[in-house]
Amino acid sequence: MPFSRAASTMADFVGVFRYSRRALALVWDTSRAMMLGLALCTLVAGVLPALAAWVGQLIVDGVVGAMQAFEEAEAPVLAVILAPVLQLVALEALIIGLIALAQRGLSAQQSLLRAILGQRVNVMILEKAGTLSLSQFEDAELYDKLTRARREASTRPLSLVTKTFGLIQSAISLASFSVLLVQFSPWALLILALGAVPVFVSEAKFSGDAFRLFSRRSPETRMQSYLETVLAREDSIKEVKLFGLEGLFLARYRAIFERLFGEDRRLTLRREGWGFALGLLGTLTFYLAYAWVVLEAVVGSITLGQMTMYLMVFKQGQAALSAILTAISGMYEDNLYLSNLYDYLEHPAQHERGVLTQGVSPGDGLRFENVSFAYPGGRAALSDISLHLAPGRSLALVGENGSGKTTLIKLLTRLYFPTEGRILLDGSDLRDWDAQTLRRRVGVIFQDFVRYQLPVGENLGVGDTQAFEDVQRWRQAAHFGLADTFIERMPQGYQTQLGRWFKNGQELSGGQWQKIALSRAYMREDADILVLDEPTAAMDAAAEANVFARFRAHARNKMTILISHRFSTVRSADLILVIDRGRIIERGTHDSLLRANGRYAHLFRLQAEGYR
Numbered sequence: 001m002p003f004s005r006a007a008s009t010m011a012d013f014v015g016v017f018r019y020s021r022r023a024l025a026l027v028w029d030t031s032r033a034m035m036l037g038l039a040l041c042t043l044v045a046g047v048l049p050a051l052a053a054w055v056g057q058l059i060v061d062g063v064v065g066a067m068q069a070f071e072e073a074e075a076p077v078l079a080v081i082l083a084p085v086l087q088l089v090a091l092e093a094l095i096i097g098l099i100a101l102a103q104r105g106l107s108a109q110q111s112l113l114r115a116i117l118g119q120r121v122n123v124m125i126l127e128k129a130g131t132l133s134l135s136q137f138e139d140a141e142l143y144d145k146l147t148r149a150r151r152e153a154s155t156r157p158l159s160l161v162t163k164t165f166g167l168i169q170s171a172i173s174l175a176s177f178s179v180l181l182v183q184f185s186p187w188a189l190l191i192l193a194l195g196a197v198p199v200f201v202s203e204a205k206f207s208g209d210a211f212r213l214f215s216r217r218s219p220e221t222r223m224q225s226y227l228e229t230v231l232a233r234e235d236s237i238k239e240v241k242l243f244g245l246e247g248l249f250l251a252r253y254r255a256i257f258e259r260l261f262g263e264d265r266r267l268t269l270r271r272e273g274w275g276f277a278l279g280l281l282g283t284l285t286f287y288l289a290y291a292w293v294v295l296e297a298v299v300g301s302i303t304l305g306q307m308t309m310y311l312m313v314f315k316q317g318q319a320a321l322s323a324i325l326t327a328i329s330g331m332y333e334d335n336l337y338l339s340n341l342y343d344y345l346e347h348p349a350q351h352e353r354g355v356l357t358q359g360v361s362p363g364d365g366l367r368f369e370n371v372s373f374a375y376p377g378g379r380a381a382l383s384d385i386s387l388h389l390a391p392g393r394s395l396a397l398v399g400e401n402g403s404g405k406t407t408l409i410k411l412l413t414r415l416y417f418p419t420e421g422r423i424l425l426d427g428s429d430l431r432d433w434d435a436q437t438l439r440r441r442v443g444v445i446f447q448d449f450v451r452y453q454l455p456v457g458e459n460l461g462v463g464d465t466q467a468f469e470d471v472q473r474w475r476q477a478a479h480f481g482l483a484d485t486f487i488e489r490m491p492q493g494y495q496t497q498l499g500r501w502f503k504n505g506q507e508l509s510g511g512q513w514q515k516i517a518l519s520r521a522y523m524r525e526d527a528d529i530l531v532l533d534e535p536t537a538a539m540d541a542a543a544e545a546n547v548f549a550r551f552r553a554h555a556r557n558k559m560t561i562l563i564s565h566r567f568s569t570v571r572s573a574d575l576i577l578v579i580d581r582g583r584i585i586e587r588g589t590h591d592s593l594l595r596a597n598g599r600y601a602h603l604f605r606l607q608a609e610g611y612r
């Protein structure tokens with residue numbers, strides 16, 4: 001390897017460790033007491049083994065001395081001769097006991113910290129997810145980082161801290177062993193090091209390889225977990241069964257596993273193979289040193305006690321050194337995974353910087369001025385949209401599937417920003433509005449509303465977090481959304497658990513769910529813009545008529561926007577926009593549009609004929 005490449009590989013290797021400091025800070029911040037406890041136990045567990053080895057030497061030499069004394073004495077008193085040796089044995093027992101205590105302390109604190117830190121990191125990941133915009137969520141690369149972080153990152157900070165302490169512990173042990181060993185010969189230290197370094201280099205290389213493998217294939221692992229979900233979740237199982245998809249999906253699931261496993265196997269075999277071969281070097285050096293120490297004992301340059309000690313010290317020193325190197329390569333691996341976590345956490349959130357709580361011309365309502373929009377990486381979904389909706393007026397959007405109706409609502413609710421043009425509320429650009437204020441002013445139900453696995457009351461409460469548990473408000477909203485009658489018939493009324501995930505959960509029909517969603521929109525008492533995207537598609541005709549009668553009464557002074565494929569619901573709107581491939585192609589009232597005899601009139605007649 002040329003020098004410059006070696007240097008840059010080394011720099012990469014060292015550079016990765018920059019996350020160690022942050023992980024340590026995180027743990028320190030999480031529990032100072034336990035981090036100090038860990039440090040103390042580490043210190044004790046690090047220093048005492050060398051002390052034990054030294055006492056071991058004293059015991060052996062003490063025994064040899066006692067044997068001589070016993071032979072030489074005329075009237076030997078066993079207790080007197082043995083006493084010093086026995087004291088040493090007791091000391092050794094005490095030291096071993098303390099080591100065991102320190103190790104238990106370490107493992108107890110580690111397992112507690114693991115739980116707290118795992119939770120903390122998961123919360124950090126989820127909090128960050130809350131700050132991401134919808135388009136960031138739809139960015140596959142960022143989403144991969146998020147899933148990788150959720151899968152792997154929560155255990156890494158502790159693992160890093162444990163390894164750092166483990167490293168310090170082994171370093172202390174090694175230093176204390178070295179102090180003993182260097183009295184035998186400084187060369188022994190060199191032999192010790194030579195045996196361990198090759199294993200370390202190969203470990204570091206393979207942990208890098210494993211991380212790259214893990215990162216590269218996150219799309220495949222995501223597909224795997226997606227297939228698991230489809231095959232094992234109640235909301236998809238019905239269709240899977242009826243279409244007989246189990247075999248097909250399982251085969252795909254297996255194929256992904258086999259492909260991934262092939263790579264894993266290759267890596268594992270190489271890693272362990274090299275680990276074994278290079279590990280033999282360590283064994284070889286140990287036996288070299290062994291022979292040497294024995295030789296020195298035989299020729300009488302060291303005592304029998306020293307021989308025992310040196311052999312033990314060499315063996316344990318070797319173990320400590322290889323523990324140090326393993327810890328470093330493990331830390332390198334943890335740092336790689338943490339780099340992914342911090343990359344994700346530091347991904348710039350698209351800050352909503354607006355501060356306005358009032359527009360420059362209150363009462364002006366909503367305006368789109370030449371608004372165009374394209375989804376990231378997609379073609380234009382909306383082009384040159386202009387419209388004005390004054391308070392108390394209603395707007396209906398009509399158009400084929402995929403024409404851009406929902407997209408318009410997403411812009412209006414600031415889930416996305418226009419690529420061109422502006423949207424004004426009360427005369428001020430939507431971007432400049434304070435997020436909270438804006439959210440309070442808009443009540444919206446999307447077609448793909450969420451069916452929360454929560455009690456039915458809370459399913460309404462999510463519509464207004466300030467009234468999340470307010471039973472009175474639930475009842476009122478359910479009344480407007482026509483959900484009250486069936487909710488009151490449920491076994492535990494508003495406390496009835498919905499969905500099948502939890503015990504005694506009740507499943508609702510499609511139309512009932514839609515009524516829940518509709519009531520959720522009514523929870524927004526302060527909202528003066530109400531948006532309903534296909535709110536009644538699953539409802540029976542009587543319910544639909546009722547819903548709109550209530551809606552009109554409720555929305556008398558509000559701005560309302562309605563998306564529907566049913567002309568019966570659209571016709572009463574003050575303004576109807578017909579959208580086609582992202583453009584407004586017709587606008588007017590029901591009557592004027594019929595008179596114009598264009599697309600609207602055509603679609604209307606088609607639907608009317610269907611009912612004849």
Ligand SMILES: Nc1ncnc2c1ncn2[C@@H]1O[C@H](COP(=O)(O)OP(=O)(O)OP(=O)(O)O)[C@@H](O)[C@H]1O
Nearest residue numbers: 138375378381399400401402403404405406407408
């Ligand atoms: N998140 C997205 N990312 C990229 N493209 C999208 C996204 N959502 C919608 N689109 C595309 O934007 C276009 C308009 O979609 P939109 O959902 O606004 O249609 P729609 O008029 O509401 O349709 P429908 O009547 O079926 O609900 C479609 O071509 C669709 O493929």
